Amino acid sequence: MSEPGELPPPVLDEVSPGIYSYVQPDGTWFINNCGFVVGPDQVFVVDATSTEARTKALIAAIRSVTDLPIATLLNTHHHGDHTHGNYLFEGVTIVAHRLCREVMMQAGAIADYSATFPGVNWGDLRFAPPSLTFDGSLDVHVGDLTVQLHDVGHVAHTEGDVVAWVPDRQVLFSGDLVFHGGTPFGLFGSVQGTIEAMERLESYGAEILIPGHGPACSGDAVQAAYDDQRDYFRFVQASAQAGIAAGRNPLEQARETDLGRFGAWTDSERLVGNLHVAYREAGHNDGFDVVAAIGDMIKFNGGNMPRCLA
Numbered sequence: 001m002s003e004p005g006e007l008p009p010p011v012l013d014e015v016s017p018g019i020y021s022y023v024q025p026d027g028t029w030f031i032n033n034c035g036f037v038v039g040p041d042q043v044f045v046v047d048a049t050s051t052e053a054r055t056k057a058l059i060a061a062i063r064s065v066t067d068l069p070i071a072t073l074l075n076t077h078h079h080g081d082h083t084h085g086n087y088l089f090e091g092v093t094i095v096a097h098r099l100c101r102e103v104m105m106q107a108g109a110i111a112d113y114s115a116t117f118p119g120v121n122w123g124d125l126r127f128a129p130p131s132l133t134f135d136g137s138l139d140v141h142v143g144d145l146t147v148q149l150h151d152v153g154h155v156a157h158t159e160g161d162v163v164a165w166v167p168d169r170q171v172l173f174s175g176d177l178v179f180h181g182g183t184p185f186g187l188f189g190s191v192q193g194t195i196e197a198m199e200r201l202e203s204y205g206a207e208i209l210i211p212g213h214g215p216a217c218s219g220d221a222v223q224a225a226y227d228d229q230r231d232y233f234r235f236v237q238a239s240a241q242a243g244i245a246a247g248r249n250p251l252e253q254a255r256e257t258d259l260g261r262f263g264a265w266t267d268s269e270r271l272v273g274n275l276h277v278a279y280r281e282a283g284h285n286d287g288f289d290v291v292a293a294i295g296d297m298i299k300f301n302g303g304n305m306p307r308c309l310a
């Protein structure tokens with residue numbers, strides 16, 4: 001198992017002329033993907049990262065390609081791995097879903113994760129919420145290219161998920177609606193809503209997918225990535241039904257569950273949080289509480305905090 005500093009460096013790839021993916025191995029807790037689109041006079045960026053150092057490395061990667069000003073930064077959703085580094089994009093318009101900003105403003109500050117994820121060097125993080133918000137759709141024009149920002153119309157990974165779709169190039173930035181090779185995480189959203197969001201993603205017919213975590217992919221692997229999300233969350237729902245029928249709580253049910261092929265994915269303790277949500281959505285978790293669910297994930301991990309190498 002790797003330790004902080006042992007991960008391979010991020011990979012910058014021009015997936016289509018002027019469109020770049022920035023994939024951070026190994027895609028586990030707080031190690032997300034970003035991307036950017038370089039136009040004739042400005043740059044559009046998809047997501048910041050979790051730490052000061054990682055976001056500075058992202059900006060350096062952009063600067064390795066272009067000196068043009070960064071005009072716009074999209075937050076695909078409010079989670080810290082996608083937004084902590086916002087403040088390093090000085091003078092940049094930060095756009096997000098209205099509910100993404102609302103959640104961040106309710107928090108009012110960067111969350112202190114030092115207890116849950118000890119050992120991470122977050123850097124000198126400063127709170128920087130989005131400045132431009134929308135519901136539904138918003139087009140960003142980067143030269144001749146249109147980047148369409150779309151919400152999914154319901155709670156999925158979070159209440160304010162946005163994807164960035166470039167129809168002329170068939171490129172989709174899905175945010176955390178897709179974890180590729182890692183365990184999907186629905187604790188801050190909806191298991192059923194994420195399943196339903198896959199239909200929306202499929203409707204774009206993307207040739208190239210940059211997921212929120214894990215490797216980018218193209219061709220048939222795009223559909224396979226959507227199928228994996230759906231299959232996993234349906235598996236979680238079936239496990240929840242079995243647990244409810246047997247009178248087990250989510251933690252007990254997680255311990256009874258054989259993950260099968262999903263057990264090869266990283267961050268498998270997310271099963272516990274996902275079960276908490278699936279129980280709630282089945283009408284069997286009146287006392288649903290995110291903090292308690294995270295506590296159960298730690299218990300499931302034998303008392304260890306989730307492994308975080310950010």
Ligand SMILES: [Zn+2]
Binds near residue numbers: 077079157176
């Ligand atoms: Zn997320």
